[in-house]
Amino acid sequence: MSIWDLSWLSRGMRDISRRNTFIRLLARPSRSLLFILCFLILSRNRMLILGGLMIAYFIPPSGKELIIPIGIGLRIRGG
Numbered sequence: 001m002s003i004w005d006l007s008w009l010s011r012g013m014r015d016i017s018r019r020n021t022f023i024r025l026l027a028r029p030s031r032s033l034l035f036i037l038c039f040l041i042l043s044r045n046r047m048l049i050l051g052g053l054m055i056a057y058f059i060p061p062s063g064k065e066l067i068i069p070i071g072i073g074l075r076i077r078g079g
Contacts, residue, residue: 050076 035054039047053076057067 046076049074 053071
């Protein structure tokens with residue numbers, strides 16, 4: 001295998017276990033359930049702020065480096 005041979009990255013060359021598939025299928029619905037749970041627990045104002053931060057977290061240039069400190073500054077804490 002040379003440096004430029006990237007065929008090992010294709011799905012045909014590796015097996016995906018049932019456990020891995022199960023985790024992949026549950027990842028998105030669990031995020032949605034977390035959002036709904038926060039909506040039920042928090043006040044409307046806090047939920048709008050948290051919802052905006054949760055959506056902005058997935059935008060590539062912002063992510064952890066920007067969104068987490070903003071959330072801390074707005075006093076949104078877990079637990």
